Amino acid sequence: MNPAATPDTPDSGGASHQKHVMTAEERAEYERLRRHAAVRHRRVRRAGSSILLLLALLLAPLAVVAAWVQDTVSDTDRYVETVAPLASEPPVQEVVINRLTDRVVANVDVKAVTDSLSKALQDAGAPPRVVQGAESLQSPLREAVRTVVDRNVTRVITSDVFQQVWEGANRRSHAAVVNMLTGAREGAVRAEGDTVRLDVGAVVDEVRERLVDAGFDKAAAIPDTDRTITLFQTEELGKAQDTMRLLDILGTWLPVLTVVLAALAVWTAPAHRVMLMVTATGVGVMMVVLLVALAVVRRVYLDSVPPTALPTDAAAAIYDMFLRFLRDSTRTLLIVSVITVLVAYLYGPGRPARAVRRAADRGTTAAGRGLRRAGVRTGSTGHWLADHRAWITGGVIAAGALALVLWNHPSVGAVALVVGIALAVLIVLAVLAAAAGPAAGHGDRAAAS
Numbered sequence: 001m002n003p004a005a006t007p008d009t010p011d012s013g014g015a016s017h018q019k020h021v022m023t024a025e026e027r028a029e030y031e032r033l034r035r036h037a038a039v040r041h042r043r044v045r046r047a048g049s050s051i052l053l054l055l056a057l058l059l060a061p062l063a064v065v066a067a068w069v070q071d072t073v074s075d076t077d078r079y080v081e082t083v084a085p086l087a088s089e090p091p092v093q094e095v096v097i098n099r100l101t102d103r104v105v106a107n108v109d110v111k112a113v114t115d116s117l118s119k120a121l122q123d124a125g126a127p128p129r130v131v132q133g134a135e136s137l138q139s140p141l142r143e144a145v146r147t148v149v150d151r152n153v154t155r156v157i158t159s160d161v162f163q164q165v166w167e168g169a170n171r172r173s174h175a176a177v178v179n180m181l182t183g184a185r186e187g188a189v190r191a192e193g194d195t196v197r198l199d200v201g202a203v204v205d206e207v208r209e210r211l212v213d214a215g216f217d218k219a220a221a222i223p224d225t226d227r228t229i230t231l232f233q234t235e236e237l238g239k240a241q242d243t244m245r246l247l248d249i250l251g252t253w254l255p256v257l258t259v260v261l262a263a264l265a266v267w268t269a270p271a272h273r274v275m276l277m278v279t280a281t282g283v284g285v286m287m288v289v290l291l292v293a294l295a296v297v298r299r300v301y302l303d304s305v306p307p308t309a310l311p312t313d314a315a316a317a318i319y320d321m322f323l324r325f326l327r328d329s330t331r332t333l334l335i336v337s338v339i340t341v342l343v344a345y346l347y348g349p350g351r352p353a354r355a356v357r358r359a360a361d362r363g364t365t366a367a368g369r370g371l372r373r374a375g376v377r378t379g380s381t382g383h384w385l386a387d388h389r390a391w392i393t394g395g396v397i398a399a400g401a402l403a404l405v406l407w408n409h410p411s412v413g414a415v416a417l418v419v420g421i422a423l424a425v426l427i428v429l430a431v432l433a434a435a436a437g438p439a440a441g442h443g444d445r446a447a448a449s
Contacts, residue, residue: 042270049275052265056258057282061290063255064333068326070251071409076175078325080167086321087166091314093157100157101150277344284337287330294327328411335415336404343397364427368434382436385429396425 071078086092156162262279269275298319305315346353371377378385385392400422404410407418 045268045270049265049269052261052268053275053279053282056261056265056279057286059254059258059261060283060286060333061293063258064287064290064329065326066247066250066254068329070247072325074178074248074251076171076178079174080171082322082325083170084163084167086318087163089314089317089321091311091317093162095311095314096162097150097153097157100153101146105146105149273344273348277341280337280340280344284334284341287334287337290330291327291334294323294330298323325409329409332410332412332415335412339415339419360430364430365434367431368436371431371435376435378432378436380436382433385433386436389430389433392429393426396422396429 072082073079262283266272266275266279298316301319302312302315305312310318346356368382400418403418404415407414410418
């Protein structure tokens with residue numbers, strides 16, 4: 001007897017192991033429930049990615065501004081790099097020259113000079129017409145003094161001396177303020193609790209040394225105690241230090257949080273490439289909004305500054321110079337967003353994207369054939385490059401992105417340089433893959449199709 005045809009006994013458990021065959025109605029219901037679960041799952045993912053994207057876009061401008069403020073406020077080198085060019089701006093130089101000239105001329109008593117001259121002529125018995133002529137010299141003499149002072153002040157302000165003094169003064173003052181706000185026990189000005197103290201230890205040492213050199217041997221006994229002078233004491237210092245610490249946290253972690261939210265939005269979305277394009281487009285739009293906001297604030301600032309207090313061109317130069325790194329960072333992120341959108345689109349199924357990929361493939365294949373005809377073959381290395389083209393392309397793009405992340409304050413030029421190098425590397429690798437021989441060329445055509 002055929003064992004396969006033997007019916008299962010009640011105690012054998014065979015009935016429980018028989019495979020159930022679904023009917024057409026059951027199969028249709030199963031497919032309907034499966035589609036419903038998939039649609040529901042995709043809707044949840046879309047909702048989650050949309051919320052993450054919205055948070056990332058709202059935080060993007062704040063992250064850029066926070067990072068710029070943190071760099072400018074807490075980094076002395078960055079601050080000096082920001083304000084140093086102001087010393088060479090003609091409108092700013094003109095303001096400094098005029099104010100210094102006015103102050104010097106105001107301290108010259110021209111009237112006393114003319115009165116003394118008139119009195120001397122009168123005592124010498126000069127005719128009244130000569131004495132009156134000396135009194136009328138007051139205005140020409142004041143103009144002559146102003147001309148001489150203006151010439152000398154201009155010579156100093158437009159020289160390298162003013163640039164060096166400007167940078168040194170800003171560096172010392174900024175470092176002192178940062179040390180005070182951060183509570184660092186470095187520099188001459190330091191904060192201890194709610195008290196700001198000036199450390200005069202270096203001055204005490206210098207004075208003691210000079211007194212000893214001058215013959216006052218007992219000056220060597222000047223004690224080292226009490227080497228600080230209390231400048232002021234305020235309860236607001238603690239609030240300022242807390243604000244500085246909050247700014248340091250925001251400037252460091254808010255950009256990281258924004259990048260993480262954007263990455264999670266792309267990762268949770270059902271269509272990663274489409275969401276990457278949407279995210280990059282949104283970031284680009286927010287950068288445009290930030291640039292427009294900076295332009296509006298600039299107009300409001302210039303309208304609020306009275307021309308008598310500061311000329312409009314000088315105020316514009318100060319505003320533009322102080323915010324130039326913020327604008328540069330915003331433009332850089334805008335360019336990066338545009339490049340990201342283009343790269344993500346070229347990886348898609350669109351007809352223009354396919355046409356670009358085919359044209360690039362034909363060009364690299366032709367170059368590879370030219371190398372083969374010249375006797376240059378890449379062999380197994382070329383075959384490996386052709387077989388792993390997708391991974392190699394992703395690696396080159398990731399390396400370029402990492403280079404921009406590690407770049408200290410990348411500019412638009414830095415982005416263009418990294419993108420150019422990445423494209424050159426991809427083209428060279430594609431040509432080397434095509435130069436491997438027919439197998440590599442077939443692999444290239446298969447990958448392109």
